[in-house]
Every structure is written in structure tokens, then in C-alpha cells.
Amino acid sequence: MEEKIIMRSDNPECDWTEDFEHENGNYQNHCHKCKALFFGHKRRIVCKKCASHQFLPKPAAFYGCIYNIVQEVGIANGYAVAIHGSLARDLDLIAVPWTNDAISDFELIKLIAEVLGGECRNENGFKIGLGNDAMYGKDYTPRPHERRAYRIYLGNSFEKQDGGLITYYIDISVTPRFI
Numbered sequence: 001m002e003e004k005i006i007m008r009s010d011n012p013e014c015d016w017t018e019d020f021e022h023e024n025g026n027y028q029n030h031c032h033k034c035k036a037l038f039f040g041h042k043r044r045i046v047c048k049k050c051a052s053h054q055f056l057p058k059p060a061a062f063y064g065c066i067y068n069i070v071q072e073v074g075i076a077n078g079y080a081v082a083i084h085g086s087l088a089r090d091l092d093l094i095a096v097p098w099t100n101d102a103i104s105d106f107e108l109i110k111l112i113a114e115v116l117g118g119e120c121r122n123e124n125g126f127k128i129g130l131g132n133d134a135m136y137g138k139d140y141t142p143r144p145h146e147r148r149a150y151r152i153y154l155g156n157s158f159e160k161q162d163g164g165l166i167t168y169y170i171d172i173s174v175t176p177r178f179i
């Protein structure tokens with residue numbers, strides 16, 4: 001009886017050892033993610049180590065797309081919108097009334113949330129626009145120089161491997177409008 005020769009790489013954590021007993025299960029491959037050599041089924045494209053990593057959307061790339069949309073909504077409604085922050089955790093924006101026909105800060109925030117399919121909640125966790133500050137809290141968080149801060153939550157939270165959650169949101173500060 002012919003003895004099967006099993007081959008292994010120098011990186012044991014990269015090999016798909018469970019493939020080895022199967023037909024075509026002990027091929028030498030190169031991982032498309034980390035470029036390491038690994039052994040496993042000939043149709044595998046990533047090593048076992050890379051496959052066990054969780055690949056979440058990169059916040060900065062996601063926020064970059066979102067920013068263009070917010071900017072367009074701003075321009076169409078009399079605002080200049082600028083990024084202010086690192087994009088690492090959330091998207092920090094400043095909106096400045098730019099033209100004489102700039103809409104109100106509240107209208108602007110509602111529009112942005114609507115276009116992005118997001119949800120705007122105040123610091124007490126209530127949706128904005130409920131209209132009773134004493135009961136629900138203000139729609140915005142007051143900041144120095146009458147700046148108003150709003151937060152728009154964007155859809156899903158993603159669960160990380162450590163059990164924590166990544167939530168994408170926009171913090172947007174609107175400077176006062178003088179009419």
C-alpha cells in the first residue's frame with residue numbers, strides 16, 4: 001500500500017490540516033491576504049490564520065463615501081460641510097450656514113438623516129423632533145458660541161470577535177445662522 005506523504009508549511013497556524021486527508025487536500029498555496037505559503041485544499045485562497053480574522057469595513061473608507069453625500073445635501077441647502085476629526089471612530093463634521101437661503105440646523109439634520117437612512121437621537125437617547133424639551137431633552141447638545149451638536153446613527157452595529165460592538169455614527173456641529 002502506498003503511503004501518503006503529508007506536507008506542511010513553516011507556519012503551522014496557516015495550514016488547513018483538516019484538508020490533508022482529502023483528495024487534493026495537501027496542495028501548496030499562497031495566501032491572497034498575507035502572501036504566506038500554506039498547505040490545504042487546492043481551491044483555498046486564504047490561509048487558516050487569515051480566514052479566522054474578522055474583516056470589518058474600515059471606518060475611514062465608509063465615512064469617506066458618507067461625507068460626499070452629506071456635503072451634497074449641505075450645498076443644496078445653503079451649508080458648507082467640512083470634516084473635522086480622524087474618521088477613526090465616528091465621522092466628525094462641521095456645518096456652516098453659507099448662503100442667505102440656508103435652511104435651519106434642525107431641517108438640515110433631518111434631511112441628512114433621511115438621505116442616509118440614519119436616525120438622529122439626542123443625548124437622552126430620544127429621537128429628535130418630539131418637541132418637549134422638558135420631557136425628552138433638547139434636540140441638540142449646546143456647545144460654545146451657540147454651536148449645536150447633533151448625532152446621527154447609521155444603521156447597523158457590527159459585532160466584533162471580542163463581543164464589543166462597532167457602531168457607525170456622525171457627530172455634526174452646526175454653527176449659528178443669522179437671519
Ligand SMILES: [Zn+2]
Pocket residue numbers: 014031032033034035036046047048049050051
Ligand atoms: Zn494568510
